Amino acid sequence: MKTTVVLSASLVTIAFSVADLTSLAGGQTSVAQTRRERFTPKRPAAPEGPARFFYIEGITTPVQALEKSSHEARAGFDNLSNGLAPQGPDFEKINEDNVNPLASFNDARFVFEDVETYADGLGPVYNAQSCRECHQNIVTGGASQVAEHRTGHTEGEMFFESMGGSLIQSRATAPDIVEHVVDTDETRTFRMSTNTLGNGYIECISDSTITAIRDAQPEEMRGLAPEVPVLEGDGSARVGRFGWKSQHGSLVSFAADAYVNEMGVTSPLFPDENTSSGTFVGYGSGYDPLPEPDDDGTDVEAFALFMRSTKVPPRGPITDDVRLGQKQFGAIGCAVCHVSPIVTAAAGTPINGGAFIVPDALGNKIVRPFSDFLLHDIGTGDGIPIQATPEFAETANKMRTAPLWGLRTRNRLMHDGLSFTKYDAIERHDGQAATVRDAFNALDDTQKAQVYAFLDSL
Numbered sequence: 001m002k003t004t005v006v007l008s009a010s011l012v013t014i015a016f017s018v019a020d021l022t023s024l025a026g027g028q029t030s031v032a033q034t035r036r037e038r039f040t041p042k043r044p045a046a047p048e049g050p051a052r053f054f055y056i057e058g059i060t061t062p063v064q065a066l067e068k069s070s071h072e073a074r075a076g077f078d079n080l081s082n083g084l085a086p087q088g089p090d091f092e093k094i095n096e097d098n099v100n101p102l103a104s105f106n107d108a109r110f111v112f113e114d115v116e117t118y119a120d121g122l123g124p125v126y127n128a129q130s131c132r133e134c135h136q137n138i139v140t141g142g143a144s145q146v147a148e149h150r151t152g153h154t155e156g157e158m159f160f161e162s163m164g165g166s167l168i169q170s171r172a173t174a175p176d177i178v179e180h181v182v183d184t185d186e187t188r189t190f191r192m193s194t195n196t197l198g199n200g201y202i203e204c205i206s207d208s209t210i211t212a213i214r215d216a217q218p219e220e221m222r223g224l225a226p227e228v229p230v231l232e233g234d235g236s237a238r239v240g241r242f243g244w245k246s247q248h249g250s251l252v253s254f255a256a257d258a259y260v261n262e263m264g265v266t267s268p269l270f271p272d273e274n275t276s277s278g279t280f281v282g283y284g285s286g287y288d289p290l291p292e293p294d295d296d297g298t299d300v301e302a303f304a305l306f307m308r309s310t311k312v313p314p315r316g317p318i319t320d321d322v323r324l325g326q327k328q329f330g331a332i333g334c335a336v337c338h339v340s341p342i343v344t345a346a347a348g349t350p351i352n353g354g355a356f357i358v359p360d361a362l363g364n365k366i367v368r369p370f371s372d373f374l375l376h377d378i379g380t381g382d383g384i385p386i387q388a389t390p391e392f393a394e395t396a397n398k399m400r401t402a403p404l405w406g407l408r409t410r411n412r413l414m415h416d417g418l419s420f421t422k423y424d425a426i427e428r429h430d431g432q433a434a435t436v437r438d439a440f441n442a443l444d445d446t447q448k449a450q451v452y453a454f455l456d457s458l
């Protein structure tokens, strides 16, 4: 927005990075270390109350245990608030001059859709001008076909990010600073833009619920619950759940990360501009007109408020085939990882290292994301860890179980978007999902068609 201004920076979402350790030369090392320190949690995850209800067919007690006081999360592709933020003034009448970023759903949506320019702090290196460019399908906040690339190289077990970070920015405000992948960075992947609708509910799932899901999974299919920093919290880590690697646990942290790494807009949580393949292009370099931070943190809070106030992706029509397909999906073991339903923490529970209290609108709600938010090795790992540090090395070849809600709105599947059909996506499941894939292949054609009907209803 006009009120924000400024600079830009380096990787994306996740990425906190060590990328900088490898990319910044000499004199910049201390900056890099400061960043690295910032992204190292000072203490382990703090308690977030007891584990809540979740269901895995054949493993947990069925739905009678679903607490009577829990209510379904609100669903809809309708640009309406889930009840957290008030709906606010007529969206069409909001403009740069009268927007009140944290006042309502419509105001926060305006900020999420706002197109940044050079004068606002876009770039110098960036991927797109607005959150909506990559998160809009069916409505603002959804997933999209936009893919980014992430690269680096691997020596032995250790991953090294590309100069300038594993996220390659594909646009810049000047032609000579566009980032290019070098021949030697042979660890390469695409990452598709994921859905953010309903993620406020996901943020309100307690760590204890996610680790209870992990502990309920049979050992050979058990997921990994990475603990990641919450930048706005008291220093406690949190179980990650957002992004293809579950690299963030909080929507404020993710939003600040995305703002600098996708759009080049710095904010208090991410005050350093990205480099262009290791070359400083921030304020003072001649490429960046604005001193950091470009945003005082208001935009970042507005992005988080918007996402927290969105409804979950709604289901399509539920036919008999859909019901039968869901039964097959559970019976053959897809639901061990693609978990549903899950109940969010009670209202009033402090989460995010004390920085957020679960609100009434999001607490004690039943969500059906069809994900455990854990990392698994199903043979599709892209070789790029959450951070290029030894403690995250085991995440290099694991991916988060893709939440299947909203699946019918996506036609490029898996993290790299290289699976064109549901069948292709299922056949790529190997490793921890190999036996389940084999069980799918053993179904007869009618049963397979039912599974597809179920997937098409999500």
Ligand code: HEC
Binding pocket: 013, 014, 127, 128, 129, 130, 131, 132, 133, 134, 135, 146, 147, 148, 191, 192, 193, 194, 195, 196, 199, 241, 242, 243, 244, 245, 251, 254, 255, 258, 259, 262, 263, 303, 304, 307
């Ligand atoms: C250039 C495209 C692009 C832009 C612009 C962009 N994103 Fe994203 N977003 C992505 C991609 C790609 C991912 C998955 C990244 C990954 O996990 O490696 C993602 C993931 C996310 C997620 C995690 C959702 C989940 O559960 O997986 C959140 C939250 C998010 N973005 C918020 C934002 C916000 C807020 C903005 C604006 C400041 C923004 N994004 C701008 C491409 C984009």
Ligand code: HEC
Binding pocket: 221, 332, 333, 334, 335, 336, 337, 338, 375, 376, 378, 380, 381, 399, 400, 401, 402, 403, 404, 407, 410, 412, 413, 414, 415, 416, 422, 425, 426, 429, 432, 433, 436, 437, 440, 451, 455
């Ligand atoms: C061991 C855990 C596990 C099991 C079991 C499992 N999946 Fe997955 N699934 C994943 C992971 C992890 C991904 C993301 C992989 C990637 O992007 O590289 C995924 C991705 C998908 C996707 C792509 C979604 C998208 O938005 O791109 C579909 C569809 C899918 N799974 C369906 C199934 C079906 C159907 C079954 C049962 C036959 C199944 N899965 C069993 C872990 C699992």
